Amino acid sequence: MPAKNRDLFAAALAGVVVTGVLTALLEAAGLTPPVSDGVGAFVGGAVAAYVLYGKLGQAAAAGALSGVLGTPFYLGVSEILYIFGVIATPSGPTPPMSELQVAVVIILGIDLLFGIFGGTVVGGIRRPHEEPIPQPQVTPGTIAQTKYCVQCGAQLPFGTVICPHCNARQP
Ligand SMILES: [Zn+2]
8 A cells, every 4th residue: 555645744744853853953962064964864764754654765755855844944943942042153254145045055955865865764674565466266166166966967056055957955
């Protein structure tokens, strides 16, 4: 049974939260991109694939969604952490907007790739077994096997209870 789209988004949402929170925590611990968000997106993608429990392609898609949507979530979480003083506000002059734009695009790309990577790894390990195609049940003998009436000797189809020729009950 392929996972439904609703499951895909639910799984990606779990991955988004993990990506955002983990990346912000890693940053609070002193790591910087690409390590902090790469690890965050990888684990987030892995969580998305684990929650989804789907085929490999679906797991990779969940990881990709998790990575891409995890980026703005991470930016929001780190903003909150800045405001509450959990992460030190970067000192020095604010980088120009063009530099920030490049940084966001790079982080988005890293999160996308590592999200797919994490989703693919877990999707490859944990996925449902392909359901076997049900084989039509053939009971040998139902067609070929015939019997004969105990009274008149007429050939009867297998399973006949009353002979249609002499009305004798068959054993
Ligand atoms: Zn008969």
